[in-house]
Amino acid sequence: MIRHIVLFTWTDEATDEQKAAVAAGLAELPGLIPQIRAFTASADAGINQGNADFAVVADFDSEDDYLVYRDDPRHQAVIAERIKPILASRAAAQLRL
């Protein structure tokens, strides 16, 4: 299994509407990309100071299935149109479990 993990921090100028559009765009992907086995995409809960603003955790049966997701044009459109305009920083990893 591959577990894909991303943490995003948004720019100070990012609006609530823009942040909500990221969540809404990502939430559509499990219905569009059948290779996604499990998918969590949500804002930080605000428990700790200094956290990232938003996280994605997505599970795939294989590296090939992860790559299908990574390169899917509907995923790439969410990144280009909704994430990048408000992105301050990004950290990611894929774990082989």
Add this chain to the structure above:
Amino acid sequence: MIRHIVLFTWTDEATDEQKAAVAAGLAELPGLIPQIRAFTASADAGINQGNADFAVVADFDSEDDYLVYRDDPRHQAVIAERIKPILASRAAAQLRL
């Protein structure tokens, strides 16, 4: 449920032995802290460039259970003795699911 997510990047000077000691120290925590419902701690698989080096994803039934884990002295010892000496950067989030 609370899902706790952390991405670490190690210093260039970090040795394989030090990195393995982080993984080993974290892997003991589910046996010590019963509030942990699910726990993944693993190195990045090397699929993409520019990734973090190591990730933790841990699930808890409640925010209180997450706080027990966060503040447990055995967890804090892994952070102080094994993670901090080789830490270049850290990003984290907790999601309320």
